[in-house]
Amino acid sequence: MSILPLPSLLLLLFLLPFHVIPQPTTTQNDQTTLLNLKHFWSNPPSLSHWNQSSDPCGWPEITCTTATITGIDLQDKNIHGTVPPFICDLKNLTYLDLNYNYFTGDFPTALYNCKNLQYLNLSLNFFVGRIPDDISRLSQELRYLDLYNNNFTGDIPVSISRLSKLLSLQLHMNLFNGSFPEEIGYLNDLEELNLAYNGFKPSRLPLAFTRLKKLRKFYMAEANLIGELPANLSSMIALELLDLSMNQINGSIPSDLFMLKNLTEVYLSKTNLAGEIPDSIEAVNMTMIDLSENKLTGKIPDGFGKLMSLTNMSLMMNQLSGEIPVGIGRLRSLRNIRIFTNNLSGPLPPDFGRYSNLDIFEVSINQLTGNLPENLCYNGKLIGLSVFDNSLSGEIPKSLENCNTLKNFQVYGNRFSGTIPDGLWKVSMLETVMMSDNSFSGELPQELAPNVSTLEISNNRFSGQIPTSISSWTSLRVFKASNNLLDGALPQDITALPNLETLLLDGNRFTGEIPATIVSWRSLNTLNLGRNQLTGQIPVGLGSLETLTVMDLSRNKLSGQIPSQLGRQLVFLNLSDNNLNGIIPSQLNNGAFDKSFLNNPGLCSDNPSLGIRSCSSRSKTGSSKNSVKFVAMIASIAVILLIMSVLITRYVIVYYQRKKYGLDTKWNFTAFQKLNFTESTILPRLTENNVIGRGGSGTVYRVPVNRSGDFVAVKKISSKKDLDQRLEKEFLAEVEILSMIRHSNIVKLMGCISCDNSKLLVYEYLENRSLDRWLHQKQAPSSRGLNGSVRHMVLDWPTRLRIALGAARGLCYMHHDCVPPVVHRDVKSSNVLLDNEFNAKIADFGLARILAKESELNTMSTVAGSFGYMAPEYAHTTKVNEKIDVYSFGVILLELTTGKEASNGSEHSSLAEWAWKHALGGAPIVDVLDNEFKNPVYLNEMASVFKLGLWCTSHLPANRPSMKEVCQMLLGCSMAARTGKNVGDVADHIPLLKLEDV
Structure with missing residues (x-):
């Protein structure tokens, strides 16, 4: 729930006078109207105290003035x-607050009759x-209008500008997809305007908005x-906060922006602003400035050193150059400075932190020199x-x-x-x-902070x-010490670290044997001890580590045989350049380890792809004649096959093309929008080279549809005879649902193609594919590090938060705005797709169903879904409502925050079960958060x-929030993140964890 701005609070106090003087009894007509309202809303329990025997002026929701009802909260x-x-039968009603409920339908034009509102x-x-075109028929006394976080669509009507006494207009987070009127600029008394988070058609910021001389806060993120931005923003003389972030604004920052004396907060991040920051910065009261993720060039103006009230300075991810002005280091109010990813050079101002309570200092990825x-x-x-x-x-x-x-x-670096x-x-x-x-230089410490x-x-x-006291470093998850001068033996104590996931000690001078007894390495997934002088055998215990997937012991002096236990879960192994001997274990004797055993003269294998000597003991003597005969026989067969292929090639090609691509089959192509391709464009391109995914109900292809490089995603439903009936239902369900859904956070179904034995769904293609690829590094993009090591690109937290909010909005639309509502039934990170800007879209409705009634539970004949994401009641009873999607989405939130997979909690539990046990155990939440970022x-x-993920995965469906509430929480986190405010008030809405919720 949002906090009202100061003018609104003053207005609230004006409209809701204190009950200091006892009020006369309200009129009988007003009491009757209130009781009729209660009855009309089916007597909600929250209004049980509304009854005939008590005076409405004493009800906490009612405000009275001289025995007349003037306010309802x-x-x-x-x-x-x-x-x-009949709510407007309360003739003197001036205040009406219905927020945070479950009201539905169109804008309530019945309120036009509340003449004093x-x-x-x-x-x-x-x-x-749509907001009705005649919304100006609302009371001409209206000061405050808040329609935030509903699902209004279309245009914002021009007539809204005729509500001439408006002080605050809140229209953010709706589904507006049309225009907004520049006539809003004629609301001369407007103090706060919020149009953010709407999908308006591309528009410039109207010049008329600069006429709003009383506007204090303007949000249009x-x-x-x-x-470009209008050149005379300085005419908005009262402006205190300006948020135009996450748009496609280009050009340079208007030179007069910083001349606004009252301006304290500016957010212009994720636009396309270019050019230099104006030299004349006179907004001495400014407390926060965010110009990040633009194309700003030139120097940071010396004028920043005059902003004595500045607490937060964010100029990161631009192209700024030159030195950091010395005066910035002397700002007494400065707490956070984020100027990373620029081209800044020269020394850091020496006074940073000397005069202020600096807590965040981020100047990374520049060309700074000095101390x-x-x-x-x-x-x-200082925190960071x-x-x-x-x-x-x-x-x-x-x-x-x-x-x-x-x-x-x-x-x-x-x-x-x-x-x-x-x-x-x-x-x-x-x-x-x-x-x-x-x-x-120096040695490793005997003592390390307990939380590292x-x-x-x-x-x-x-x-x-390595000190033997390393066993006390119990919080350590990642230890990377490659390419140093460390020596001596590896202490047995290093194997006692229970949370260690990555251990890189390659390129040092270690001697002796690898500790034979593996005590607590139950979480280890990456081990690199290469390029040392280790001797002895490979410990058998390494083969028992169920999470170990990457191991490099190359370029040492190891001997003996390779333990047969190795290889059960390894995806990368390097044992080259040692003195190992014997036969390669069967589970490692395949092409996946083709360079893993080189330069071990004593090793052998009958698999030639491994590049080592053969284990075969047969003599080659006397075999030359047989070899000649064998070669001659092979040559003869090859000639015969060549002649046969020439004769039948033409027939095979024609038959294959027509049979495989169904060109002889009658196809039905139904398009849900105007398309520039047909089924003949799609069918020949359903080849193995174009496959991008496979699932339980079919294969997904990436298909080019024109020469401009545009693609679509095509899902081909399998056609096995024993699955025909089920798959037919899935196909019809997905078509039925997606053809009626239109939302920016739900994947767009462009058309469907069908014949008697094949079903194809044509979707928009999303370049960044699925969320799980990025979270769990499943073919996600990667880059090379300084040592040639592969570094996977990791989604940063702001991107993850934006993905979570987008996916939540899609599900919220399905649950609360579709009539009848839609339950997905298979929400998981692989069904959250990402476009090239990492906007999230819910996909794969093959398991979805339409609920017959909004509050009715439907029982499905079969349980479908994915392990780790299925709500407990769904797996046991097959009863379905929207709360199973809420549970699954909660698991995605846990994935986003911990980096773990849904099925990877601990040895015998899912991620949700593991997270609940951790939380109820009282351990700090920070311990489970993703170390990658x-x-x-x-x-x-x-x-x-x-x-919030824990709340969503409560065991009892009734204890879980609705997707509407989830959206509100995530939006609160997102807005708090961008404004720098504490998110504690968001977390406060989340109920206390209870044992019965596990």
């Missing part, structure tokens, strides 16, 4: 239905259709704005330090060893040298330490032995989404 009362005409809030409901400022944590508030991929040098400031708030320390201050290793809050690719889960020190000059900046948001 029914927010969050679980009321269903519509708004009846000043405050109207219909937000967070399920109203649909993700509203399909294009073109780290000595006083970054001077006031003891990210300076990686620069050319910084010198030693790490000793002052950081007293920075007890520090959680994230990322300095890799620089030219730092010297030893690490001893106290820095022990900072109590420290979780992530990444200092690879520098010239650090990631320690990366590769490509430095660390020396000495864990960042202190996002921890609160990630924790809130994790909690």
Whole structure:
């Protein structure tokens, strides 16, 4: 639930006077009207105290003025239905708040008869259709109109601008897909305007909007704005907050934008702004500025050093160059600075942190030189330090060893040298330490902070032995120490780390044997001990590690045979350049390990693809004659086959083309929109080379449809005879559902092609394919690291949050806006598809069904779905309602926050079961969050989404939220993330975890 802006609160106080003086009894007519409302809404329990025997002026939802009802506040009362005409029989009604309920239908034009209405809030409901063209028939006294988070479509009518006394107009997060009127600019008294998160047709920001001289807050994020910004934004003299992020605005920032004296917050991220930041920055009261992810060039103006109230500065992901102005380091209010991914050079201002409570310092991926400022944590508030991929040098400031708030320390990819201050290793809050690719020296610490889960020190000059006290580093999940000068034997204690997932110690000087007894490596999935001087045999215990998938022991002095237990789950193995002997175990004796055993003279295999000597003992003596005969026989057969192929090739080609692609079959092609291709374009291209996925009910192809490089996705339903009836039903269900659904977060069905024995569905093609590929690195794009190692591209947290919100909106539309509502039944990360901008769309409705009645449970004849995603009641009773989709979506939220797969919780549990046990066990939530991108900046948001995932996966369906509530929570997290506000109020709406919910 959103917090009302200050003018609205003042208006609320004006409209809702305190009950200080006892009021006379309300009129009988007004009481009758209220009781009729209660009856009309089927007597909701929340209004049980509305009765004939009590005075309505004493009801908490009612405000009276001189015995007359003037206000009704029914927010969050679980009321269903519509708004009846007789509500306006309350002739003196000035205040009506119906937000956060379940009202449906078109905009309630019955409210036109409430002639004195000043405050109207219909937000967070399920109203649909267009806002009526005659909405100006609402009370001309109306000051506040809030239609936020409904499902209104079409245009915003011009007539809304005739409500001339409006102070606040809230229309964000609807489904508007038409235009918005520039005449809104004539609402002279308007103080707050929110049109964000709507799919308007591409439009420029109207020049007329700059006439809004009283407008304080203007939100129009993700509203399909294009073109350049108007040049005279400074005429909006009262503007305090401007949010135009996530649009397609281009051009440069208007030079007068920063002359606005009241402006405190600016968000222009994810637009296409180019050019330089204006030199004349006079908005001395500005507290927050976000110009990130644009195309800004030039220097950071010195004027930023005059913004004495600035707390948050976000200029990341632009093309800014030059040095950082020294004055920025002296801003006393500065807390967060994010200027990473630019072309900035020169030294860091030495006063950073000296005068302010700096908590986030991110200047990574630039060309900065010189030392780290000595006083970054001077006031003891620094949480995150990210300076990686620069050319910084010198030693790490000793002052950081007293920075007890520090959680994230990322300095890799620089030219730092010297030893690490001893106290820095022990900072109590420290979780992530990444200092690879520098010239650090010294030995590893005997003591490491208890919460450190990631320690990366590769490509430095660390020396000495691994301390035996490493067994106390129990939180460690990732330990990367490749290419250092570490020596001695590997201590047995290193195998006692219960949470270790990645261990890279290659390229050092280790000697002795690999510890024979594997104590606690039950989570290890990557082990690299290559390029050392290890001796002895490969421990048999490595073969018992069920999670180990990558192992490199190459270029050592290992001997003996390869344990037969190895290979059950390995996807990469390198044992080359050792002294191993014997026969390759059967599970490793295949082409997948073709370079895994090279340069081991004692190894042998009868599989020539492995590139090592054969184990065959047969003598080659006397076999030359047989070989000649054999070759002659093969040559004769080849000639015969060649002649036969020439004779039948033409017939085979013609037959194959016509039979395989069904060109002799009569196809029915039904298009659901105007298309520039036909079935003859699709059918010949359903080849193996175009396959992009296979599922239980068919194969999916990526098919080119024109020379411009456009593609469609074609799902071919299998046609096995014993499945004909079931697959026919699935085909008809998917066509029926998708042909009537139109939503930006649901995959678009372009057409269907069918004949007697084949069914094809033609969808829009989404370039980034499915979410699970990105979360779980299933053929996701990758890049090469500095050492030639493969680095998978990882979705950052803001992208994951946007994906979650998009998918939630799609499901919300299905559950609450389709008539009748639609239940998907197979929600999972592989059915969340991503376009080239990572917008999420729900796909694969082959298992979906239409519910006969909104609140009725339908019993399906068979259970369908995917392990790890199925709600408990669905698997046991086959009873279906929307709450099974909520459960499945909750699992996706857990995947997004933990990085784990739905079926990968622990040894005998799913992800949801594992997450609940962890939460109820009282362990910190941060322990389960994905280490790939864990960042202190996002921890609160990630924790809130994790909690929301738990709520969605409650054991009892009644305890789960609706998708509408899920959308509201995710939107709250998204807006909090962009504004820098605390997301605690979002998490507060999530019920306390209870044992019965497991």
